[in-house]
Amino acid sequence: MHESSHDHLTGLPSRTRFVEQLELALAGWRQRPQDRFAILFMDVDGIREVNETRGRFVGDALLQEIAEATGSCVRAGDLLARVAGDEFAILMRGPTSDGEAVTVAELVQRALSGGFRIRGEVVPVSVSIGIAFPERRDHSALDLLRNAATAMYRAKSAGRGRHAMFASAPSRKSLDMGQLEAELRMAVERDTIGQHYQPIFELPGRRVIGFEALARWQHQDRGLLDPREFIPLAEETGLIAGLDAAALRRACAFAASLPIPADGAAPFVAANISNRLLGESLLVESVTSALEATGLDPERLVLEIREGTVMDDGAAANLRHLRVLGVRVCIDDFGAGHASLSYLHKLPVDAIKIDRSFTRQLLNGSDHMNALQAIADLAARLGITVIAEGVETQAQLQQMEWLGLTAVQGFLFSPPVAAGIAATLLAAGDGQVPVAASTT
Numbered sequence: 218m219h220e221s222s223h224d225h226l227t228g229l230p231s232r233t234r235f236v237e238q239l240e241l242a243l244a245g246w247r248q249r250p251q252d253r254f255a256i257l258f259m260d261v262d263g264i265r266e267v268n269e270t271r272g273r274f275v276g277d278a279l280l281q282e283i284a285e286a287t288g289s290c291v292r293a294g295d296l297l298a299r300v301a302g303d304e305f306a307i308l309m310r311g312p313t314s315d316g317e318a319v320t321v322a323e324l325v326q327r328a329l330s331g332g333f334r335i336r337g338e339v340v341p342v343s344v345s346i347g348i349a350f351p352e353r354r355d356h357s358a359l360d361l362l363r364n365a366a367t368a369m370y371r372a373k374s375a376g377r378g379r380h381a382m383f384a385s386a387p388s389r390k391s392l393d394m395g396q397l398e399a400e401l402r403m404a405v406e407r408d409t410i411g412q413h414y415q416p417i418f419e420l421p422g423r424r425v426i427g428f429e430a431l432a433r434w435q436h437q438d439r440g441l442l443d444p445r446e447f448i449p450l451a452e453e454t455g456l457i458a459g460l461d462a463a464a465l466r467r468a469c470a471f472a473a474s475l476p477i478p479a480d481g482a483a484p485f486v487a488a489n490i491s492n493r494l495l496g497e498s499l500l501v502e503s504v505t506s507a508l509e510a511t512g513l514d515p516e517r518l519v520l521e522i523r524e525g526t527v528m529d530d531g532a533a534a535n536l537r538h539l540r541v542l543g544v545r546v547c548i549d550d551f552g553a554g555h556a557s558l559s560y561l562h563k564l565p566v567d568a569i570k571i572d573r574s575f576t577r578q579l580l581n582g583s584d585h586m587n588a589l590q591a592i593a594d595l596a597a598r599l600g601i602t603v604i605a606e607g608v609e610t611q612a613q614l615q616q617m618e619w620l621g622l623t624a625v626q627g628f629l630f631s632p633p634v635a636a637g638i639a640a641t642l643l644a645a646g647d648g649q650v651p652v653a654a655s656t657t
């Protein structure tokens with residue numbers, strides 16, 4: 218086996234070898250343009266998180282498993298290579314249709330979907346895949362790889378575990394992610410990523426008790442972007458640390474600026490924290506500096522962390538530390554995936570937020586109702602607040618009230634709004650609910 222032509226860890230051909238073979242395929246295609254080959258560019262979602270939370274050994278073993286499972290999905294004669302740390306590429310030689318390329322992408326995603334058992338633990342995994350075909354005679358192998366990588370970034374920014382086809386005529390959506398990354402970097406550096414605030418209403422009184430801060434990016438060409446369009450990119454590129462630190466400061470400043478209602482119950486602000494930061498000591502620094510800079514009472518700050526987060530010791534220690542300061546912790550998107558009631562016993566948690574998908578399914582079956590009842594009962598016993606997210610209808614609201622939940626949030630009451638409007642909702646939110654049901 219050639220040192221430079223193969224990768225030690227997985228035994229797969231290396232990037233050098235892949236590019237050589239791609240050049241050959243391109244040369245063949247220039248002769249017979251009707252025989253299009255395809256390349257699939259595949260990036261492991263969140264490998265850094267795996268390395269950081271479970272250790273390098275597990276990360277490496279995971280890459281080996283991925284290599285093997287992916288290898289079983291490619292057609293005979295096709296070439297699978299490891300082209301960078303967590304990047305793989307597949308060359309589908311000979312005449313290949315769009316449909317065949319998509320089928321292989323789907324096969325790979327399905328083959329990986331169960332995760333892998335490593336050192337006795339199941340490690341979940343997903344990959345984002347970009348697909349590209351040769352288009353121009355003057356394109357080099359690297360041009361083609363770049364196209365496939367661009368499609369891969371687009372897939373990733375749409376959410377993990379997806380695939381996308383490169384589209385040469387740049388539509389509004391298929392922009393160059395390299396450019397988007399540069400723009401995001403600048404927006405974070407200049408602190409121009411803004412926030413909207415969605416009110417949270419207490420039950421049964423239906424009074425505004427707090428707000429969730431949600432990132433909004435006013436992009437010069439693309440308009441107001443919602444977080445699903447840029448948070449995954451921020452997480453992949455490491456920009457998330459700066460983004461969330463700024464979001465924390467902004468959220469605290471917003472809460473500190475709110476008038477305190479006559480009854481004296483000061484509204485809280487909930488800030489979303491990326492899983493990436495949970496184990497970092499930087500998290501504690503970001504929170505304390507945001508509180509100091511704005512003078513906000515720590516008890517008025519809630520940190521929303523995503524359910525399913527791998528809770529390593531560092532993360533748990535951070536959360537405990539922050540709770541000693543008075544900051545509260547809420548598990549977001551509860552019930553969306555790895556919901557486990559045992560979480561509630563183990564984690565230092567003050568509140569849980571029931572995921573929108575769960576809220577939506579409540580009417581469809583009593584299973585969900587029973588599950589939510591069990592969650593609500595356990596939470597009540599543990600002194601944990603339960604908030605329902607994504608409440609859109611009166612029927613859903615009534616169910617939440619019937620279940621005895623603590624609070625609700627959703628379009629029935631109000632979408633996320635700009636800071637100025639949020640402050641007026643606070644003044645008006647005294648039982649006159651639903652406030653915004655008729656405003657859209």
Ligand code: C2E
Pocket residue numbers: 415430431432443444445448460461464489490491521549550573606607608609626627628629632633
């Ligand atoms: P999330 O924390 O679960 O936030 C709730 C999302 O549901 C928001 O989407 C909100 O606009 C939407 N929503 C609220 N009520 C309803 C409803 O009744 N129906 C429907 N269909 N949707 C509703 P948004 O603002 O797009 O945020 C998406 C996600 O991005 C958030 O989900 C959160 O996980 C993340 N995020 C937002 N801001 C930040 C941030 O500053 N930092 C980090 N790390 N993540 C953020």
Ligand code: MG
Pocket residue numbers: 429489521549
């Ligand atoms: Mg949230």
Ligand code: MG
Pocket residue numbers: 549550570572573606
């Ligand atoms: Mg949520």
